[in-house]
Amino acid sequence: MSRVKKIALSGVLTALALALSYFERFIPLGLIIPLPGVKLGLANIVTVAALYFFGPLPALAVAALRCALGSFFGGGVSSLLFSASGALLSWAAMSAVSRAKTFSVYGICLFGAAFHNIGQTAAAVLVLGPAVIYYLPYLLAVSLFTGTVTGLISSGVLSRVKRL
Amino acid sequence: MSGFGLKFKKGDLWAVLFVMALIAVLFLLFAARGKGGCAVVTLEGQEIARLPLSRDTEFSVSGKYHAVIAVEKGEAFVKDSDCPHGDCVKSGKISKNGQSVVCLPGRMTVTVEGDGVDAVIG
Numbered sequence A: 001m002s003r004v005k006k007i008a009l010s011g012v013l014t015a016l017a018l019a020l021s022y023f024e025r026f027i028p029l030g031l032i033i034p035l036p037g038v039k040l041g042l043a044n045i046v047t048v049a050a051l052y053f054f055g056p057l058p059a060l061a062v063a064a065l066r067c068a069l070g071s072f073f074g075g076g077v078s079s080l081l082f083s084a085s086g087a088l089l090s091w092a093a094m095s096a097v098s099r100a101k102t103f104s105v106y107g108i109c110l111f112g113a114a115f116h117n118i119g120q121t122a123a124a125v126l127v128l129g130p131a132v133i134y135y136l137p138y139l140l141a142v143s144l145f146t147g148t149v150t151g152l153i154s155s156g157v158l159s160r161v162k163r164l
Numbered sequence B: 001m002s003g004f005g006l007k008f009k010k011g012d013l014w015a016v017l018f019v020m021a022l023i024a025v026l027f028l029l030f031a032a033r034g035k036g037g038c039a040v041v042t043l044e045g046q047e048i049a050r051l052p053l054s055r056d057t058e059f060s061v062s063g064k065y066h067a068v069i070a071v072e073k074g075e076a077f078v079k080d081s082d083c084p085h086g087d088c089v090k091s092g093k094i095s096k097n098g099q100s101v102v103c104l105p106g107r108m109t110v111t112v113e114g115d116g117v118d119a120v121i122g
């Protein structure tokens, strides 16, 4: 794949990630699971796709751009802190385990979801104080569910697209 | 192409096991906590009040949103809040050490802590 095509497709993926994280606001997961900051993590699917097609560094660029633009369009600085810490830790974990042949896209998404919550909790500890750390085990339990869902979607989408 | 598989593998269960182990460790770490002495209220990361659980009381918080924190029968809870969704009100009552209620939009936390010496003063 040419460099230009890679950059262009990364831009498309970034736009897709932005759209998904906006769309996600309308899924009221917080009503079923009354925990602060509970999300399905649909935008993570795009990070997984970038990881699958392009590798770790373009995936990082897509995730970072999504957070930056997301906060520019409607979040502000503290939302940037939350989304960036979650997205970056999730990216790091997924990149690390994507090299191990042990895991398929499901395992990668599970790690991604778990570390997304760890990153967000770390940001929440900084902003709100140490009390929020007690939410982490509950958020991790939820991440088993959300990670499986994003794994399912990623598996379905990627095996249909296969190559760009 | 990093070329990871798209079909579920047995190895993925290690990911599940890893997360479950992490949950278990955190629960064990947090389990060693008894009944708490007072509810500590923070706003924007700053402590603004310590409410002893031994005495029924109400406390108003005026941050970005207005909230009322109450202590009744040894339990603390967010009684009322005009924050969006009101998740903090739905979170329920807390009384054990380390338990907390968080209001994400209001940047407010209520955490139960052990009996400090200063809890008597409140």
Ligand SMILES: [Zn+2]
Pocket (backbone or CB within 6 Å): B081, B083, B084, B086, B087, B088, B089, B102, B103, B104, B105, B106
């Ligand atoms: Zn609230």
